[in-house]
Amino acid sequence: MSKLKFVAIAAAGLSLAACAGNPDTGTGPKENTGTLVGALGGAAIGSQFGGGTSGHIAGALIGAGVGALIGNRIGAALDDEDKKRAYVAEMEALERGQSGAPVTWRNPDSGRYGTVVPGPAYANNGRNCRAYTETIYIDGRPQTARGTACRNPDGSWTPIS
Secondary structure, eight states: OOHHHHHHHHHHHHHHHTTSOOTTTOOSTTHHHHHHHHHHHHHHHHTTSSSHHHHHHHHHHHHHHHHHHHHHHTGGGOOHHHHHHHHHHHHHHHHHOOTTOOEEEEOTTTOOEEEEEEEEEEEETTEEEEEEEEEEEETTEEEEEEEEEEEOTTSOEEEOO
16 A cells, blocks of 8 residues: 555544544444544554555454454544554564563553553464453553454454454
């Protein structure tokens, strides 16, 4: 994806994020918009990671999952750098994290930070999977989301919930 396309997608996502409802509670008539915007923004950021076409696609899928998780409740409060750091921590936790041991991230510019705690690996339909808990702190208040991702044959991860 070219940088121009990425900037265009990010700008569209940011302009739509204003319609996502109350960022403090995640509620409101446009709550689903926040999820969609988070998923799209996460996909745009995630697609920048990975090697080759399959790696970029897998990155976009994982990014969409992360974006949907955080987009619904707290995505409006995070900037692109926060989302990128959260994504990198999630990938580190899934790839190399010890079960129950937090992988942390911090954005010194925004003051936001978080942790990703991976669960034990397990087999699901022949694929290696891991549940994880992601907590992001905004103004010192924790916001927690849970998910599960499974490894694809090419080594990338795909969110399944």
